[in-house]
Amino acid sequence: MRRTLFSYAATILLFAITLTPHGAAAGSCICISCAFNPKLENFRASSAAMAPTMMTGDCAVMRHIDPQTDQVQRGDIIGFTHPVQPATFVFRVMAIAGDRIQLKDGGVVLNGHPLPQVMLSEDISTVPTTPPFPLCAERPAIPGKSCTRFRLRETLPSGKSYEIWNIGTFRIDSTPEFIVPAEHVFVLGDHRDNAADSRVPQAAAGPGMIPVENILGIFE
Template sequence: MAKSEGGIMETVKTVFWALLIAGIFRTLFFQPFWIPSGSMKDTLLIGDFLFVNKMAYGYSRHSCPFSACPFEGRIFGSEPERGDVVVFRHPTNGTDFIKRVIGLPGDRVQMIDGVLHLNGEPVEITPQPDFEEVVGPQGPQGHQPRCSNAPVGEGALCTKERATETLPGGVTHSILNIEDGTRGDNTPEFVVPEGHYFVMGDNRDNSIDSRFPQSIGGVGFVPFENLLGRADRVIFSSAGARMVYFWTWRSDRFFREIE
C-alpha cells in the first residue's frame, strides 16, 4: 500500500510541476490571442487562434507578466521589421489590436488612390483572384462580412478584390479592397516619429489603424513600448460561434504560418 501511495504522490507532483512550468512558459513567452474582427483578412480570419511571441521585441511595462515591473522601456528585444504582424496595446484605450507593421521610425507613409506609398514611392501591387467567403454571421460576435459585390443575401458568395503587396525589402502579403475612394484610400503623408510604428490592416477598407488619428478613435502611431509581441503562426481556427462546434473547424488553417 505504501508503494502504491508513493507512486500516486509522485504522479501528482509530476503533473503539478508540469502544469506550473507550462503556466510560467505561457506567461513569460507566449500570449494567446483570438482574432475577433475581419480587419486582417485574408491573412487572418475571424476565429483564428494564435500565440503571440512575447519575446520577439522584449518586455515593456505593457507586456511584462508581473504586476509590477522594475524597468521602463524595453529589455531583451529586437526591432520590428516591415511586414511583421504584431499585437499591441492601443495607445489611448488600452485594447489589444493586431495589425501589420508598414512604416518604421523615420518613414514617410501615404495612401494615394488606394496604393501604399513609402518614402515617396508606390509599393508593388500584383492583382490576384478575388477573395471569396459565404455571407453569414462570423465568430462569437456574429460579424457580417463586407463585400465588393454588395448587396449580398445570407448564404450567397461575398467577394473582395485581392492583390499581393510587396514592401521594400521584399516582404509580400495579401491585401483586400472592398471599394474605391474611401477615406483610408487617400491620406496626407505621415512621418513616423522615432520610437513609433505605422500599422495597417490587410483588409484595407475594413481596418481602423494608423491612417486614422486617435482623436477620432483611430490608432495613430504605435509606440515601441506598446508592442506585446509578434504573431507567427495560426494554431487553431474555427468559423463558428463556439470553439466546441467541431463542424466549423478550419483544419486547413491549423498551424499555418502567418505571412
C-alpha cells in the same frame, strides 16, 4: 479630410482587430509550446481586419518582446496595447520612425515609392443572414448573396510579401502623407477597407501611430 476620417472611423471601429488571450490551450486553440515558453502567448482573432492573413476566430501565437531592444521591422505583425483603449490589437507594421507613408487609391506609397501589388484572385463567399455583415465589393452586402473581395500580393522594399484584401474604391483609400515620429510605428490591417488602423487618428477613435513602448510582441 478630417470629417472623412471621423465618419469612416465610426463605420469601422468594430472591425479593429482585437485579440482574446487563450493561454496554452482553450477550445480549439492549442499551443503546446506556449506551456513551456513564457514568451509565447496564444490568442484568438476577434475580427477580419487582418484577413486574409488572420481570419476571424483564427488562433495565433505571439512572441513577447522588449520593444526597446527587439526592434520591429516593416512587415512584422505586432500585438500592441491600444493607445487609448484597454485592449490588445494586432496590425502589420508598414512604416517605422522617419519613414514617409501615404495611401493613394488603395496603394501604399512608402518613402516616395509605390509598393508593388499583384492581383491573385477574387475571393467569393456568401453574406451571412445575421450580423455582423462583411464589407464586400457588392454594396450593400445582401444576406445570402455573394460577397467578393480581391486578393492581392503586396511587396515591401525588403522583398517581404504578404497577401491583402481589397474591395475596390472605398473611404480612406487615399490619405495625406504621414511622417512617422521617433519611437513610433505606422500600422495597417491586411483587410485594407475594413481596418481602423494608423490611418484613423485617436481623435476619431482610431489608434493613430503606435508608440514603440506599447508593442507587446510579434506574431510568429
